[in-house]
Structures are given as structure tokens and as C-alpha cells.
Amino acid sequence: MTFDWSAVGDFMPTFWKGVLVTLEVLALGSLMAFALGLVWALAQRSSLKVVRWPVLAITEFVRNTPLLVQLFFFYYVMPEWGITLTAMVTGVIGLGLHYSTYTAEVYRAGIDGVPPGQWEAATALSLPRSRTWIAVILPQAIRRVVPALGNYVIAMLKDSPMLIGIGVLEMLGEARQFSSETFQTVEPYTVVGIAFILIAYPASLLLRALERRLVR
Secondary structure, X not given: OOOOHHHHHHHHHHHHHHHHHHHHHHHHHHHHHHHHHHHHHHHHOOOOHHHHHHHHHHHHHHHOOOHHHHHHHHHXXXXXXXXXXXXXXXHHHHHHHHHHHHHHHHHHHHHHOOOHHHHHHHXXXXXXXXXXXXXHHHHHHHHXXXXXHHHHHHHHHHHHXXXXXXXXXXXXXXXXXXXXXXXXXXHHHHHHHHXXXXXXXXXXXXXXXXXXXXXX
């Protein structure tokens, strides 16, 4: 078996398209996971059972079912109910919703880690409940969990190849299509594997440095 460098050159134009798609899905999915995860975390702390219990049920269900099954459900089942989404939108929603249930737990841990004295100080100052959350609790909680949130971004990157199941041509999808057209398998899959390492490993080092800085 020989490594054909000319095949790598032929693959690179479509590879870069896959990189852009991967990064787009990752960025949008991460924003959705971060925002929706905070909503889940706050709703789980609600004093109203009619709010708290349904949210707990939804997050547990999503967290304990495979991401690929959820993607198939959104893309293939929901059109039967009159809701049709493009593959790209499905990928963003699938990743964002799935990982929002994990970021919700991260936010919950961050909120629980805020010292009780902060709540007491806000009460002593007669701050409204909303002001206490926005100005006192959430800034401290989010600062504590930024590294953990970043870890889930890397996890989303590594799960992005699952989108090939619904036809999204991210990096692996482009490699598979190139391989089926040229019967070259070693080169495109090797390039994709290296690309994931080059993206994920520096990101993990950055997160470690950020974590050390935040805990000072």
C-alpha cells in the first residue's frame, strides 16, 4: 500500500468545504447548546413543579438516547408530521439540543458552587430576584464552568461526523464522497483524521490554560 500525494491534492478543495461546514455546524450548535442549557438549568431550579418536572424529563430523555437516533428522528420522522428541516439545520438542532442537556448539568454545578454568602448579600441589599441572578449569581457561576463548556465543544466536534447519516457533507462526508468517486480511501480518511487532531488537541491545551487561569 502506497500513499498517493496526488490524491491528497485532488481531495483538498472538497476537504476545505467540509472544514467550513464542520466549523459552521460546530459554532451554531455550540451557541444553541450554551443558551438552551442555561434555560434548562434555570428551569430545573424553578419552584413550580409544572415547569421543573417536564424539563427534567426532557433533559433525561435527550441525554439518554443516542445522538444519531435523534438526528434520524428530526430528519426522517418529523416530515411525516409536516415539519421538514434541511440536513444542515437538522444537524445544528440535533447537536445543540443533545449537548444542551449536558451543559445544563455544567451550569447547575456552577450555580450550586456559588457561595451561600452571595445569596445572603444580595438579599441584604434587597436586590430583586432577577437582578440577583443576572448581576450576582450567573456571572460567578459561568466563570467557573467555562472550561467544562469548552470540553463539550470538543466533544461536539468529535461527534460531528455523525451528521453524515443525514447527508451533511462535513469533513468525513466529503472524504467518503471523494473515496466513492475515486476509490482512494487511505488519503482522504488520513487527512480527515489529522485535521481532527489539529483542531481538537490545540483547543484542549487552550482550555487547560484557561482553567488554570480561572482558578487562580
